[in-house]
Amino acid sequence: MADEDRSPDRDEQPPPQPRYFAGEKGRTVPRSAWWVLAVACVLLLLFFIFRPSWFTHPPDDDALHVPADRHFTKTLAGLGHADGIRLDDDTPSTSFLVTLPVDSTARQTRLKLTGTTQVAEDSTVFLAVSVDGQEVFRNELPRGDHDLDEKVEVPSGAAADGRVRVRIETSGTLHSQQCASDHAAGMLIHLDPDTVLEAALDTRIHTVRDVVAAWDRQLTLVVTDQSDPWRTAAAQLGIRLTRVGYHATFSGPRPDTDAAGTVVIGPAERLGSAGWTGDPTGGPVVVGTVDDAPVLAIVAPDAAVISRFLTGPAMVTADDAATDPRTVPLAPSTGNQVGFGSLGADLAPARITDSHIWRINYSPTNLPGGRLPQAARLAFQLPASPDDLTWLLDIELNGTLIDSRRLAHTTEPIVVPLPPAGQALDNTLTLTVQRDRDLGGCDVRLTSYPIQLLDSSGLDLGEAQGGGLTDIPRELAPGFDVYLPDAGTGDVTGLLTAVVPVLTEFVAPQFDPMFRWNVPPPPDRPFVLIGQSPQVGTPARIQDGRLLAGPGAPVTDLSAFAQGTLVQCATAGAGARGLAITPVGTTTAPLPAFGSECTHVLTAGGDFVLDAAGAVGTAGAGGPR
Secondary structure, three states: OOHHHHHHHHHOOOOOOOOOOOOOOOOOHHHHHHHHHHHHHHHHHHHHHHHHHHHHOOOOOOOOOOOOOHHEEEEEOOOOOOOOOEEOOOEEEEEEEOOOOOOEEEEEEEEEEEEEEEEOOOEEEEEEEOOOOOEEEEEEEEOOOEEEEOOOOOHHHHHHOOOOEEEEEEEEEHHOOOOOOOOOOOOOEEOOOOOEEEEEEOOOOOOOHHHHHHHOOOOEEEEEOOHHHHHHHHHHHHHHHOOOOOOOEEEEEOOOOOOOOOOOOOHHHHHHHHOEEEOOOOOOOOEEEEEOOOEEEEEEOOHHHHHHHHHHHHHHHHHOOOEEEOOOOOOOOOOOEEEEEOOOOOOEEEEEEEEEEEEEEOHHHHOOOHHHHEEEEEEEEOOOOOOEEEEEEEEEEEEEEEEEEEEEOOOOOOOEEOOHHHOOEEEEEEEEEEEEEOOOOOOOOOOOOOOOOOOEEEEEOOOOOHHHHHHHHHHHHHOOEEEEEEOOOOOOOOHHOOOOOOOOOOOOOOOOEEEEEEEOOOOOOOEEEOOOOOOOOOOOOEEEOOOEOOOOOEEEEEOOOOOOOEEEEEEOOOEEEEEEEEOOOOOOOOOOOOOOOOEEEEEOOEEEEEEOOEEEEEOOOOOOO
């Protein structure tokens, strides 16, 4: 039998039981595995909560990984360079100042350079970045056309005081021209407007001074109350902001702009109409939020004091969420001499190889009494140099060469007369020092020398007048008010947007004019008229849709423009002189260089002047900006 023939050793044994899994059915999972899975899920949840960037950013992303309210950025566009910055052989360097928050400490600060580079195939060009005078980056640029994308870490010590001076410069030479007089490297570097200095903050911005530090150049002043005190407050703040370099526009509640670039002006009970939330009881200047962005609110109509505070050096004391400035006096501008240092000239030692240029900008508005300078005092510290080397100085005023001198090795200033007829409301004095040698050739090496424009250099003021609009600052120097006889009681934000940039050109920095709404100018004191008044005489006028000019019968008779501004000298009944600004429409026209003309017509498509007889004339003394 088969059963009998089977050996006991061959008896079938039951298959071994698996330790964990019995098969597809009845599978068992050990308890320890459930614990491991639970711990892994908890860890994953914790990482998702506390490190969300690990799940939302690719592994190679280089973002700072902070929430938006703690990510500080300042782009070139925000600094006023809407088209970016270009560096070439003639302009190999640029510098700009960035203000940073100090109460919200920056944990990491860096500069991201973006743009394009063009370098000749036979050139070697280096790009260097310095922060507060210390070089922190240097790299050779590739030859040909390439994109620029570099990240430069800013030392924490440089950002600690809230001010970072960034200098970007290029250096290089063309290999095939080692013995030529022109050593241009053949390069063009474009830093695009999105080039940004950014920082990761430890807390969101919450103090007055940090909000001001974060402002871009484009600001919107939101006026929530159109009564006279608040209109005046908005206008005075706009003048101050424009004077220090901001571009201020005015709007009613809920403007269609970025909340971070707004300032809300009005009584506490009206701030909500602009979307502002916060505690308005802390002081006349207080930090709140609009759409979760930190925004300043001005809740007291004393803008003369507040605007001086916010745009002056004392603003650094505002280290809380509210501040209460009560008096902020400004030193009067007096004397017959003005140093170049006070006008913003660079008086630090410079290096000169072939030439060096200083540019000094000035306006009679910024000079004592609104007077024009009669001469420039120029003093230089020259280096020791070979006997065959000569230093030459060329002086230009508003693009016109007015003098050329050979410099001697002395620190005594030379005096260069400045013709009144060549000066405008905005002037640029250009000083170019050039090196000239008798020797040349391949055996003469190029050497850079130190040179310095001394602080004894400056302007000597005179009594001569330039005529026309150039004399208006002198007429207004004793003090004046701004009169708007036809303002009405409605919205004036469009009017202020058009008028404030022009008015700022004529207002002395230490003066805050009062605005007189729906009041005509007086006949016996200096004034600024916004609009037109029968009590004020002007060379031109807008009447029944026509632009008319001439003392009697119109010499010029044109259809009036729909958008633009008429800027003129004006005279009141008793002989008082002043300025008349007549805006039409709401579009702001680019400002020209006002000069010796008495009537200037500004439109978005261009500008022109009218002469004393009312005929269409030429451009002003300063030409276009």
